[in-house]
Amino acid sequence: xxxxxxxxxxxxxxxxxxxxxxxxxxxxxxxxxxxxxxxxxxxxxxxxxxxxxxxxxxxxxxxxxxxxxxxxxxxxxxxxxxxxxxxxxxxxxxxxxxxxxxxxxxxxxxxxxxxxxxxxxxxxxxxxxxxxxxxxxxxxxxxxxxxxxxxxxxxxxxxxxxxxxxxxxxxxxxxxxxxxxxxxxxxxxxxxxxxxxxxxxxxxxxxxxxxxxxxxxxxxxxxxxxxxxxxxxxxxxxxxxxxxxxxxxxxxxxxxxxxxxxxxxxxxxxxxxxxxxxxxxxxxxxxxxxxxxxxxxxxxxxxxxxxxxxxxxxxxx
Amino acid sequence: xxxxxxxxxxxxxxxxxxxxxxxxxxxxxxxxxxxxxxxxxxxxxxxxxxxxxxxxxxxxxxxxxxxxxxxxxxxxxxxxxxxxxxxxxxxxxxxxxxxxxxxxxxxxxxxxxxxxxxxxxxxxxxxxxxxxxxxxxxxxxxxxxxxxxxxxxxxxxxxxxxxxxxxxxxxxxxxxxxxxxxxxxxxxxxxxxxxxxxxxxxxxxxxxxxxxxxxxxxxxxxxxxxxx
Numbered sequence: 290x291x292x293x294x295x296x297x298x299x300x301x302x303x304x305x306x307x308x309x310x311x312x313x314x315x316x317x318x319x320x321x322x323x324x325x326x327x328x329x330x331x332x333x334x335x336x337x338x339x340x341x342x343x344x345x346x347x348x349x350x351x352x353x354x355x356x357x358x359x360x361x362x363x364x365x366x367x368x369x370x371x372x373x374x375x376x377x378x379x380x381x382x383x384x385x386x387x388x389x390x391x392x393x394x395x396x397x398x399x400x401x402x403x404x405x406x407x408x409x410x411x412x413x414x415x416x417x418x419x420x421x422x423x424x425x426x427x428x429x430x431x432x433x434x435x436x437x438x439x440x441x442x443x444x445x446x447x448x449x450x451x452x453x454x455x456x457x458x459x460x461x462x463x464x465x466x467x468x469x470x471x472x473x474x475x476x477x478x479x480x481x482x483x484x485x486x487x488x489x490x491x492x493x494x495x496x497x498x499x500x501x502x503x504x505x506x507x508x509x510x511x512x513x514x515x516x517x518x519x520x521x522x523x524x525x526x527x528x529x530x531x532x533x534x535x536x537x538x539x540x541x542x543x544x545x546x547x548x549x550x551x552x553x554x555x556x557x558x559x560x561x562x563x564x565x566x567x568x569x570x571x572x573x574x575x576x577x578x579x580x581x582x583x584x585x586x587x588x589x590x591x592x593x594x595x596x597x598x599x600x601x602x603x604x605x606x
Numbered sequence: 607x608x609x610x611x612x613x614x615x616x617x618x619x620x621x622x623x624x625x626x627x628x629x630x631x632x633x634x635x636x637x638x639x640x641x642x643x644x645x646x647x648x649x650x651x652x653x654x655x656x657x658x659x660x661x662x663x664x665x666x667x668x669x670x671x672x673x674x675x676x677x678x679x680x681x682x683x684x685x686x687x688x689x690x691x692x693x694x695x696x697x698x699x700x701x702x703x704x705x706x707x708x709x710x711x712x713x714x715x716x717x718x719x720x721x722x723x724x725x726x727x728x729x730x731x732x733x734x735x736x737x738x739x740x741x742x743x744x745x746x747x748x749x750x751x752x753x754x755x756x757x758x759x760x761x762x763x764x765x766x767x768x769x770x771x772x773x774x775x776x777x778x779x780x781x782x783x784x785x786x787x788x789x790x791x792x793x794x795x796x797x798x799x800x801x802x803x804x805x806x807x808x809x810x811x812x813x814x815x816x817x818x819x820x821x822x823x824x825x826x827x828x829x830x831x832x833x834x
Contacts, residue, residue: 313655318742527658562617
């Protein structure tokens with residue numbers, strides 16, 4: 290029997306395999322990667338009865354156009370995404386996020402675009418036929434690690450799907466509305482006192498614009514220049530996702546999943562874990578504001594984030 | 607010794623070993639790192655997801671769903687650091703071709719340092735380096751210390767692309783670009799040797815923190831015919 294696969298008729302802008310990320314390799318320069326919006330990645334898997342650790346296909350802005358070959362799949366898409374299912378008889382069905390659909394051989398899935406957000410996720414029952422590298426399915430395009438030789442998908446490539454024999458596929462859906470909120474909560478960074486009092490105040494008071502220089506590595510912001518009164522370089526040291534670093538030009542950068550593992554710019558703040566999914570989904574052109582919280586508040590907000598994620602996961606199961 | 611422990615965000619702990627960059631402080635960082643790697647592998651401390659040693663800091667990332675800052679901090683403070691079971695510093699020899707087509711910045715360096723290329727090269731090759739840390743991009747080693755006479759700032763405008771294999775110097779350090787990457791180091795040559803091999807699943811990185819490195823010069827012919 291021939292293998293079931295999705296053929297890529299249009300790759301989209303940034304289509305990669307992702308999962309919950311790669312751990313324990315920062316010390317050799319391998320960053321975390323993984324889904325930029327972890328909750329939506331997990332929900333996509335849950336909607337097709339996969340474990341949350343299974344790989345999903347992440348896309349940004351314009352998504353891929355895919356044609357199914359040699360079989361049937363049960364899939365779901367999450368995020369704030371416009372997509373159509375084009376049946377082989379040319380009938381077009383408008384798709385809805387957060388529910389599962391059956392796709393048959395020679396049907397096409399046209400993921401048109403994300404709407405007021407950046408990333409969306411596609412999962413299929415049984416999962417994609419990928420090999421793990423260092424215990425993760427995530428693509429790291431910098432080191433060419435992960436499925437598809439660690440690269441974005443291009444036209445003509447195939448995404449193979451594991452055989453899945455469960456024909457009693459039930460309808461599964463949830464009502465989920467992606468939180469839209471431009472207030473980003475942060476903890477003070479380890480170099481907060483490198484900045485003038487005036488700049489410290491501005492960082493928490495003024496609006497910052499997300500520029501086009503934004504990708505899976507990080508998000509460059511523009512707004513009030515943050516004046517460094519101590520040193521615009523520190524001795525290079527470890528970085529983590531969410532760090533807000535400020536190079537000599539005074540414009541902050543929020544580090545995201547594919548960030549370099551070490552760097553030498555002062556850290557003015559760190560985005561709290563509870564807000565990381567939300568930050569990644571803010572498109573260029575959005576104005577954001579930073580709000581300081583305490584460590585205890587951040588920890589409690591993360592508990593709320595987790596219990597809300599679990600609430601939705603349980604609503605599916 | 608750790609001088610100060612603080613939080614870096616809500617899911618990482620920042621261990622400060624001092625402000626200087628020298629082998630003594632860095633060796634302490636590496637000792638902690640090696641020991642904590644064992645501890646993490648043996649699951650003696652739950653929830654650690656990453657350890658990032660650098661010149662004089664160690665960052666411990668953790669899963670906030672499993673543990674938290676005060677938990678990990680307490681455990682780090684009570685650790686009795688022992689030598690790691692697998693700690694073994696090794697010596698690595700790296701071939702490098704410094705012909706002008708690879709050594710892009712000799713002209714700039716000669717002017718800034720008032721030294722001819724031959725002299726820069728001699729001082730650069732005549733030394734055993736110590737690997738302080740590995741990272742930024744996969745497998746990139748940060749090696750020190752360069753001879754006082756060949757220390758130079760970064761390029762004013764970093765290159766958008768530095769090709770894979772390029773060997774650079776800046777301030778007191780030497781490095782190797784393991785992948786094509788943007789970068790501002792002064793490029794003095796290129797190595798054909800593979801520093802990062804993802805095929806080596808259990809040991810993908812050739813030069814690790816604590817290792818010693820010696821560079822030796824090869825001809826362009828040897829470079830082009832390099833076979834691994």
